[in-house]
Amino acid sequence: MDGMQIDPGYTRRSLVARLVVLAGAIAIGLVLQHLLAAYLERIQALSRTNLLEARAALARVFEVAGVAVFGLTGGLGVGILLSCRRSLALEQFPPPGVWSWGSRRVVTGPPARDLARIGMGLGITLVLASAAAGGLMWYIAAVLRACRAGVGST
Numbered sequence: 039m040d041g042m043q044i045d046p047g048y049t050r051r052s053l054v055a056r057l058v059v060l061a062g063a064i065a066i067g068l069v070l071q072h073l074l075a076a077y078l079e080r081i082q083a084l085s086r087t088n089l090l091e092a093r094a095a096l097a098r099v100f101e102v103a104g105v106a107v108f109g110l111t112g113g114l115g116v117g118i119l120l121s122c123r124r125s126l127a128l129e130q131f132p133p134p135g136v137w138s139w140g141s142r143r144v145v146t147g148p149p150a151r152d153l154a155r156i157g158m159g160l161g162i163t164l165v166l167a168s169a170a171a172g173g174l175m176w177y178i179a180a181v182l183r184a185c186r187a188g189v190g191s192t
Contacts, residue, residue: 074099090186097179104175108168115164122157125150131157 077099085092125133131150145153 093182093185097182100175100179100182104172104179108172108175112165112168112172115161115168117161118164119158119161122154122161125157126154 078096081092081095081099084095121133121135122131124135125131128134129146129150131145131153
């Protein structure tokens with residue numbers, strides 16, 4: 039043994055906390071999916087009478103989804119980036135705090151610097167990809183609003 043002790047109570051509490059967070063995320067996702075499905079059905083019904091208004095409503099869905107989903111992933115990328123910057127300064131991966139919640143191993147020295155740099159690269163990639171995807175969602179919404187195909191001239 040290398041002298042490392044693992045408290046069985048701590049790992050059990052950590053597992054329970056993770057399962058509670060996972061169950062909460064699943065419950066929120068299911069409720070939001072149900073609400074979105076109902077809203078999309080209303081848009082489909084509206085499209086039978088007013089196509090332009092239905093397209094505008096669908097464009098709002100793309101905008102809200104783009105901000106919500108890619109805003110959260112971009113924020114997560116910023117959090118990863120800041121955490122890894124702290125890790126690089128401390129030469130400890132993961133750094134102490136919220137982002138190391140439940141970590142059982144801590145790496146120090148040069149391997150920690152390497153892991154921190156990799157994490158910073160992943161955080162930057164996540165931020166850039168989220169910004170690009172969010173911009174693409176807004177572009178899709180703008181094109182959807184501008185499209186007049188299938189609408190009879192008045």
